[in-house]
Amino acid sequence: MPPSSPPPSAGPSGPSSLPPSHGPTRAAVSAALRAAGCVFAEEEADLLLAAARTPGELAALVARRTAGEPLELVVGWAGFHGLRIAVEPGVFVPRRRTEFLVDQALAQAPDASVVVDLCCGSGAVGAALAAALGPVELHAADIDPAAVRCARRNVAGAGGRVHLGDLFDALPGRLRGRVGILAANVPYVPSGEIGLLPAEARDHEPQTALDGGGDGLDILRRVAAGAPGWLAPGGCLLVETSGRQSAAALAAFGGAGLDARLAECDDLGATVVIGVAPPHP
Structure with missing residues (x-):
């Protein structure tokens, strides 16, 4: 689902990272998010993949999200009343x-x-x-x-x-x-x-x-x-x-x-x- 508030939360399992052997695939990103307790892992994976320009950037975004940072702040925008609203940390x-x-x-x-x-x-x-x-x-x-x-x-x-x-x-x-x-x-x-x-x-x-x-x-x-x-x-x-x-x-x-x-x-x-x-x- 698009970013919304409050976003799906990372659960008590704590931060997770992308398995190096899988590469930046949707399945790997979804698995990392799901392991961290993100309820809408597949939808979030799509947004993170769209936001990242390089595999390294994708890994950094996934790390931020699995550490519990709100999805909107990770991707830099929130869906609101049909608009894409820019949001920033803090x-x-x-x-x-x-x-x-x-x-x-x-x-x-x-x-x-x-x-x-x-x-x-x-x-x-x-x-x-x-x-x-x-x-x-x-x-x-x-x-x-x-x-x-x-x-x-x-x-x-x-x-x-x-x-x-x-x-x-x-x-x-x-x-x-x-x-x-x-x-x-x-x-x-x-x-x-x-x-x-x-x-x-x-x-x-x-x-x-x-x-x-x-x-x-x-x-x-x-x-x-x-x-x-x-x-x-x-x-x-x-x-x-x-x-x-x-x-x-x-x-x-x-x-x-x-x-x-x-x-x-x-x-x-x-x-x-x-x-x-x-x-x-």
Whole structure:
């Protein structure tokens, strides 16, 4: 299967390598991946073979994957909402479930002309929204310089601009009151549960993209509180969270003066809080 998140994981058997006698064949790569516990070994083998330019490079990619590095980081891209999103080591890998946030944004504001992707990571959400909406004024922002560099690659085709800084502080002031879609894929894992995450996330993604504070909602509350000053009348804020955090997240949106509701997708295991700014009086 194409890269997705979370990717199939390497199991407890540990790193494995290509048998020298087999050479860089699909069967040999698949066997090495399967021995390391990769569930979709054949599909992953195809992606690694396509990504490698030489037998030596293939061996290096297989070694990284069997050591537990996420498949997306090994091959350098993740499939997201029909796009191939570039990802790099040290950058949060876009999750398939976040495609539901994109779909909800498109349903809520199909005519949005100004889009902001806050806590953008790779810029996957902004790139997907721009691809679906057509020409838009797209801005993305993240506190992590590595994420900003990666996002610039992914939104360049849509003419997007990426800003470095802490949440709304990173955005140009001229966007105040103009944003039709404000998508914020904030970190929402409680600090005490970071150690329980799969190794792919815990060991290979920046903690700033995962840690949401004591109850996981510290950043969400900050975004909800600041959003009304940036949204256009009728504009929407969308944030992904977990089902068990949804009631508190809804309360934060409502407390900020947004008309809040919840959207859930059982197939993807996705929960999105949607807040709509009041229209003009």
